[in-house]
Amino acid sequence: MKFRNTANRQASIAMGEYNGVEYVDIGEVHSPRVDNIKKVSVLPLIFLIFYEVSGGPFGVEDSVQAAGPLLALLGFLVFPFIWSIPEALITAEMGTMFPENGGYVVWVSSALGRYWGFQQGWMKWLSGVIDNALYPVLFLDYLKSAIPAVGGGLPRVVAVLALTVALTYMNYRGLTIVGWVAVLLGVLSILPFVVMGLVAIPKLQPSRWIVVDLNNVDWNLYLNTLFWNLNYWDSISTLAGEVENPKKTLPRALFYALILVVLGYFFPLLIGTGAIPLDRELWSDGYFAVIAKMLGGVWLSWWIQGAAAMSNMGMFVAEMSSDSFQLLGMAERGMLPEFFAKRSRHGTPLVGILFSASGVILLSWLSFQEIVAAENFLYCFGMILEFIAFVRLRMKQPAASRPYKIPVGTAGAILMCIPPTILICVVLALASLKVMVVSLIAVVIGLVMQPCLKYVERKKWIKFSTSSDLPDLHGANQEVESLVD
Incomplete structure (x- = not known):
């Protein structure tokens, strides 16, 4: 715990954040890390967020099949106001309040206690791994028109394994490398759609x-497609400890990434639905490559297929970075065994990467629609905990330092969470019985797993430890509340 200096406190007063009490910073201490590893700067962070959330228009085709052009276009314009913007704003405030690895796990732990923090970590990690299992599937769906052999059977299995191993190794080599690779892949993924737009005019x-x-x-398909393509803004918070000056960099990167994501969805849909006759049944994974062939010829189709491949590579490495650093952050908080906090010589979470890669391989046999529905279901539970934590911390810790603060009071914070919560209820209600049963089993596993891990810790069968470099969330809560009182 560190008291902010007078100059900073005066700045807070000028911004209208001073409530007559001493401001206390509960997130000043950075997450433990390797000193010689470079931190992630603004531009790579923008593209890491872009790939956490989107990666381009690949995967939005089902929205047209499900609801037709008008609703698909309206969905990608209106849905960001209902979901993406509130989630990005909450991520900016909470991520700068707790700038350490673990992200939303730390938020929920601070607001609701370690038990629910663990549940948040379990559901969001599992949701992220399920989500990551999509990208080898999408990658091969786009390539199968050019290489039919990867459409099924043993060649597809081998291709999934080889792709997973290669991209996992990239994650192992370092987050800075992943960030700049994301920038390169992002430019190469967006460029062919600019060309396609010019050709289609x-x-x-x-x-x-x-x-x-x-x-x-x-x-069901329409909402799940929108939800999957426009969520996961909070995933970048699990990397906050690896970001250069996160209290300023994170909000700025989220803002620019939001613009990039919405434009990256809307204009390709505008081109595809406006330039060719409508056949809704054809709008499925990989259809943008067919549209490109109709508009520009084989060369443009191949370019789109290559862009799709690069996009899925970018989404895979970004998601795996988030998932693995989340496990590292939980281990630093003593929620997982100490070996999860082990870093490679490149500063990357070695055990977290291996666990996340194993989960991807185990889940990659599921179909696209099943994967989307299952990860959405688990993600919804995690988001409910985040909304509760966000509002509770606004009420219980009004004096805590928030380098970025959404310009609404407690009532405004509650109102902002209502539309996305309603959307969560709709998504959960529309889930199939199979997805619901599997997801609820996963939730129950998490409810039982945390007490089991605590028992293992008490018996000293496996070593757990909490990093001394991190602030004591429980102690911080008590100190802030005593100042407010």
């Missing part, structure tokens, strides 16, 4: 954009 027919049939809408 003479063929655009605006009347195609307003086609809608409300009697023929698969609401």
